[in-house]
Amino acid sequence: MAAADIVLDCTDQMAVRYLINAACRRHGRPWLFAGVDRFAGQLALFAPDGACFQCLYPTLPEQLQDCAGAGVLGIVPGILGLLQAGEALKYLTGLPVPSQNHLLLWDGLGLELRRLRLRRDPACRCCGATGVAAIPVATVCATFSGAESASADWELAPAAFAAARQSPDHLLVDVRSAAEYQAFNIGGLNIPVDALQPEDPRLAGRALLLLCQTGVRSRRGAAQLRAAGREDVFSLRGGILAWLETEDVR
Numbered sequence: 001m002a003a004a005d006i007v008l009d010c011t012d013q014m015a016v017r018y019l020i021n022a023a024c025r026r027h028g029r030p031w032l033f034a035g036v037d038r039f040a041g042q043l044a045l046f047a048p049d050g051a052c053f054q055c056l057y058p059t060l061p062e063q064l065q066d067c068a069g070a071g072v073l074g075i076v077p078g079i080l081g082l083l084q085a086g087e088a089l090k091y092l093t094g095l096p097v098p099s100q101n102h103l104l105l106w107d108g109l110g111l112e113l114r115r116l117r118l119r120r121d122p123a124c125r126c127c128g129a130t131g132v133a134a135i136p137v138a139t140v141c142a143t144f145s146g147a148e149s150a151s152a153d154w155e156l157a158p159a160a161f162a163a164a165r166q167s168p169d170h171l172l173v174d175v176r177s178a179a180e181y182q183a184f185n186i187g188g189l190n191i192p193v194d195a196l197q198p199e200d201p202r203l204a205g206r207a208l209l210l211l212c213q214t215g216v217r218s219r220r221g222a223a224q225l226r227a228a229g230r231e232d233v234f235s236l237r238g239g240i241l242a243w244l245e246t247e248d249v250r
């Protein structure tokens with residue numbers, strides 16, 4: 001993200017947006033948030049000198065559902081995506097950007113578009129009193145991935161994970177998809193989480209260190225293997241994102 005002119009959020013999870021927000025604040029990059037819910041959508045361009053996403057949503061709203069849970073009218077992501085692309089083009093070409101430091105609320109039932117001014121919150125946990133103080137991305141990651149609340153003793157912080165990895169008795173297993181693994185990896189065997197089998201001969205004889213992008217899939221995989229009777233399975237808390245943010249284990 002540090003090298004990007006602008007970052008576009010095309011995710012469907014609130015938690016990921018806190019990560020994008022923290023990373024963009026840290027690197028002083030603008031980003032365009034777009035979210036959809038049933039018949040409505042939201043859009044905002046968060047510039048480095050304005051309000052941030054966490055000023056708008058200080059904490060993760062409870063009982064949020066993703067598109068699969070809440071449902072969304074098929075046209076809504078299309079419309080928000082086009083609005084988002086248009087705002088990005090305006091920003092990149094120096095035209096006025098109505099969504100900059102504003103929240104656009106698009107209502108697909110009433111066909112209304114409202115625009116609210118966003119103000120920086122001096123008490124914001126991300127952008128702080130000065131607007132430049134950013135909390136570490138790994139902290140956000142651990143908070144919003146739910147890894148902190150689970151805190152099982154087989155979930156290892158990056159430093160502990162790095163120490164365990166040095167031992168020949170441990171096998172590193174990257175449980176992301178093959179495409180994610182090929183795009184970037186820190187080594188180890190690639191077995192996507194849904195393909196993990198306790199009786200897989202490749203997993204025999206050594207303790208297993210599972211990792212994924214944010215620590216959610218590896219926690220699920222470790223829990224499954226542990227439920228099947230393997231007590232020597234561990235998960236990297238916060239995933240590769242936390243790993244990369246912890247400079248002393250690189």
Ligand SMILES: [Zn+2]
Nearest residue numbers: 052055124127
């Ligand atoms: Zn903020």
